[in-house]
Amino acid sequence: MIRHRLQNLTARLRASFADVADDERGDVPGWVLITLMTAGLVVVIWALAGPALAGLFEQAISRVSGF
Template identity: 85%
Template sequence: MHASRRAGHAAIRRTLREDDRGDVPGWVLVTLMTAGLVVVIWALAGPALSNLFEQAIARVSGL
């Protein structure tokens, strides 16, 4: 491999590492927002899903 090609690969790797570090806050925000949505949806739909599950089990078991 030529020296110029190695230097080019090193520059690309360095750029990729720097880009990844800058994107971490975005991923943290996406993760927190997703967790928040899951909590809100679960709070709203939880009782209805629980009731639906209990009805299904009652029908299957014949109680």
């Protein structure tokens, strides 16, 4: 009786794990999407703010060098 219950439970657990494993195939993990979106945002912000940041840096260096 106990052996039959254990076998039944084991079979159900294996089926559950197989279902979960099958559901995850082909799906892009969330951390990959977050990493790609963050990299994209950095590129866009750098493209927009790069010249202004370069000018600000050059201005700061010229002020320090002027003393």
